[in-house]
Amino acid sequence: MKIFNYLLTIFTALFLYSCVDNDPVIEELPNPDIAFNYSVIDAEYQIDYYVGANIEFVSTSVAAGECTWDFGDGTLATGETVTHKYKKAGTYTVKLTIADAGYQSKPILISDIKPIVSPNKTGLIEVISTSVGFNVELPNPEKLTEEYHWIFPEGTLDAAGKPIATFDGKDPGNVTFSNVGSQVVTLQVKLGGRQLEDGVIKVPVAYNLAVPTLYYAVKGGNIMALKLANNPPSGMKINPFDMGTKSGQHPLNILFNDTSLYVLDCGRQFTYVDDKDGNLGDGRIIVMSKDGAKVETMMTNTGAAFNDPYYGYIEGGQLYFSDRNTGLSTIGLKERNKTLNRTDYPYYVQNATLGYYGQGLSYGAMNACFGKINGVWYWCKTYNGNGIFRFTDADILKIAITGNGVLPTSGIALESMTPKSFVWDAKNSLVYFTLYDTGYEGLYRCTLAQLNEIGSNKEKLVPYRLKLANGKTVTPVTETGKGEGSTGEFIAICQLALDENDGCVYFGLRSGDAAVKSGLMRYNPASGFIEYVIEGVDVYGVAVNKTKSKLF
């Protein structure tokens, strides 16, 4: 019995001791019966929430009681409706507490006054020839002293034609720009001695000749555009235009058609994931007008991550888009705001609806770029069946098979290799393609007959491998952990774009060779070499608008 008592005492002590650590922390949660809203009640700048604006806070609570407001800047007020002015810009948390009921808190963003700059000229602003001035709007309700400091980009000339880098004063007069692209003009203002947020304007300066436009998607940045001006006048720089549209997570392919750019973004999760619930998809296709003024959503995927749109091809009013590793579907070019589902957007072709299935193509064969050459589909595969699988529409089976199908007569090109992208130069009857097979990485160019001749023999690739002027080839990052993705799914050179006018082929390189910098590059048939277009930029998809224009 004594032993029992001792044990009981020990267990009780242990129990109580453990209870000390596990006491629940009582958290005061917001009360849903307490609610409020706020708005600027001044006659002007009601949506701007400037420093000094009169903001009215109104309790819309169900709960009754005395209202106490904490504005998050160290000041308090009481009453169901109160007004408050913030003295500094920033994000504050406003908390409304109702006696004996609880609280509710919400954020409020207070913006600093900033100068608003716009060009005083509408229409095309052409390099060298167009003279343009600037309108400035500065909210200054307290009539404080204003000090202006302008910063102009390289190549800006004042009204007298002299270089101008900076100007102090409200009106710098008219200027002209010597370089093409987004010319960033910055206006710094001190209001009452206090430095405000910079006013920035990106002036779109057009080329003085009509030339094609290259679009490219920057990693973590925006869609950019570049005028493809060969041999511009000495001293004139052809800089890119920032189109103001986000590239998205992984825009592996972008496609230009008519007056629009179609951006296929396969979303955050483009590599393998065990998407058990089939809801990790966040890819989408957006449509940007050629000047960036309008962006629409064509399709979004909220289902399985593997269904996100990865690669695309446009023909006959249809956009064909691939998923990660099963097949291709189509959507009309005029469709907008659609949600991907397999009822409305069934597979046009799948791995298992081709005779290659089980005879070269396996389940989940990884997709890469695809398109048509002379009426034959070329479908790049980089895992579980490597090569370019060729077929005609007539080869597509109505029902999925498990094997033993009739092999398409077009056959497999680059069998057992990792072709990631290709482009067809119809005018010169040449196909350009990229590989990331170890030791054979790079960009290649050959005729279709030569492509067939290569077969699965990598040694036969050698004569067609393209080089920089220094003799180097282009090697994309394929080291796991350094680039993006792993075996079969590396970003590599994920798209090629042809300028039909001069035969140049453009692409983005994430270089895996320390001796070759990453960047936007091109193969120039005139020089016979791969050349840098823009060094140091990480690029996904590329596309060319072959219609010539001075701007877009």
Next chain:
Amino acid sequence: MAISLQFIACEKHDMMDNDVIVGQMAPQVYWEPASSTVKAGENVPFNVQYYTTSTEDIDHLEVWYNIVEDETKAVSSPWMSTFTYSVTSNKSLEKRISQKISEYAHHPNSWNDSVRAFMFKSTFPTSNTLASVTWTKPATFDNEKMIKYFGNSYMTQFKDSLFKLMKPKDFQKMYLGLNLLDNFKAYIDSVKNENTGGWDYVFPKDSQGNRTTPKVLVDIYSTIPFSDIIFNKTTNVYDVDYSRSYRINANMKAFDKKGVAGLGIVKEISLN
């Protein structure tokens, strides 16, 4: 027992009550902004169709939106040879609650027989203050911007955290690269790694026999400006990236004369 549990559950999670106002016939709204990306400060064009099946006439329509900020920060030091040091952060936060932005009168003569709804086109405003900000790999370092975008203590914390991770080869690369020392030999030893068969680089032993960072190196480190720590000598830029952009979640509300509102679908619009 089961029934009472069900009632308790319903009291806390009444999905019907969360999603609809039972017993009110609200106007139906379908609307479409013209673009999902607009320049901050510009008006957003839209078209709207609406109708009601209730006996109450429609009174007016309102556009409401909230503001969400997306902020990314990345800073790295290119001097490290034994590891990559990069500090990044991505945040998306609601910065202003949904509120009424603009109001549109209902015009009975806007009825369109072909769509069997009232319809019109108009715009709603956005604020210039919500323009996106980017500061990417600048060629000149701006201390004020660094503090403004990253906070007061960021530079000190970055330097301190990096110091704790640096190996002798990292100090060597940084100090020689920044011309802080002519010769690093006095501060580095190599010892045979029996496991790999290669050589490891270590600090020389001090008088206590410990291989700690020599005081000379510590003292020099404290004098290095933060900007030099993140300067990329290969590209001649500072390895700092900051971007801030805003998007709005906009919705159209159609109110009848009793104040009952029907809502459209929320549209996300990015500002640049």
